[in-house]
Amino acid sequence: MFDPLKISPAAQLNSAARFSPPVDAAVAGVSLLNIIRYALFHIVFALLGLGLVTSANSAPMPPVSGDIRGLWVNHALREKQKFAVWIDDCEGRLCGRIYWLKKPLAADGQPKQDAHNPDDTLRARSLCGLNILDGFHRVKQNSWAKGKLYNPLDGKTFDAAINLLQDGSISVRPYIGTPLFGKTLRWVRTQKTLPKCDSSS
Incomplete structure (x- = not known):
């Protein structure tokens, strides 16, 4: 078988x-x-x-509002925050003044002054309320250019540009001649209430 x-x-x-x-x-x-x-x-x-691939149906990141008026502090880390600037509209252009100083008083107990200004007639003015941003006009939705930034630490004025970033912070770039030769500063919206410095205190 x-x-x-x-x-x-x-x-x-x-x-x-x-x-x-x-x-x-x-x-x-x-x-x-x-x-x-x-x-x-x-x-x-x-x-x-x-999260390495974005689906065509996934929601895009929300656009950042193009309005940067208001209060900005110079650093995201609280221990490194030294000053805050209030940005506002000045006759159709953006300007900004010192709103808050971590150390508003000089060694003699008096309000800090614009001691390094090249114009000696202006050296007695207080840093509180001092206009340090001026003349910025919008060139794109979230970009401003052709402005000036005054640095009271050395009395120098620089050309500058401002960009609103996707995370809601702004980059402020003072430069000499061309933006290639400059330094980018990152300012953020303050997460706490800051007292307005008083030039007469």
């Missing part, structure tokens, strides 16, 4: 190969393509889960 269990494994494989129907090349190609598509789908799905 014929007993298939007594046929060697090699013989079984040869027999299966002889009786297996031929695989059409086109069918094989389609199957391979489906496998690739399946793998890519799961790869993209995994990346979406990690």
